[in-house]
Amino acid sequence: MEDNSGGISGIVIRQTGGGAAPGDFNGNGILDSGDIEQLSVEVRAGTNTASFDLDNNGKVDAADRVVWVEGLKNTYFGDSNLDLSFNSSDFVVVFTAAKYEKGTPATWAEGDWNGDGVFSSADFVVAFSGAGYEAGPRPAQAVPEPAVPAALIAMVVCLMARRNRK
Numbered sequence: 303m304e305d306n307s308g309g310i311s312g313i314v315i316r317q318t319g320g321g322a323a324p325g326d327f328n329g330n331g332i333l334d335s336g337d338i339e340q341l342s343v344e345v346r347a348g349t350n351t352a353s354f355d356l357d358n359n360g361k362v363d364a365a366d367r368v369v370w371v372e373g374l375k376n377t378y379f380g381d382s383n384l385d386l387s388f389n390s391s392d393f394v395v396v397f398t399a400a401k402y403e404k405g406t407p408a409t410w411a412e413g414d415w416n417g418d419g420v421f422s423s424a425d426f427v428v429a430f431s432g433a434g435y436e437a438g439p440r441p442a443q444a445v446p447e448p449a450v451p452a453a454l455i456a457m458v459v460c461l462m463a464r465r466n467r468k
Contacts, residue, residue: 395411
């Protein structure tokens with residue numbers, strides 16, 4: 303359900319400059335893997351660039367990635383090919399890239415669903431936490447997401463990232 307401000311479940315989605323759609327960071331007119339990659343780079347950099355703050359809370363973090371994936375793109379974490387469904391075809395895409403647990407840089411299309419820059423078991427935690435596997439496309443209308451699951455996902459991502467650094 304959308305609120306009067308155009309946001310999803312009370313989240314105000316920041317409009318980007320130049321008439322571009324929210325979340326279209328590369329300005330090509332579509333929400334694609336280049337956009338989620340740019341957002342992930344900004345989250346990792348911790349620079350809090352206002353144009354990437356999709357939930358308008360003053361921070362560019364994992365919550366902005368949730369807004370992009372679930373709210374703007376209307377898909378699931380794990381949807382590597384961004385066809386709006388998370389299913390076995392996404393596994394074909396990511397395992398063909400052969401970056402799982404190698405510690406080498408990976409993109410969304412190569413399995414980096416948690417945004418830490420590599421494809422590891424932490425990405426499966428994020429993908430399956432969303433309960434979208436084989437669920438088909440999300441409904442066309444925006445579905446409000448409770449704040450607790452998003453915070454839980456962000457916490458799991460942070461814990462996994464911290465564990466991977468050790």
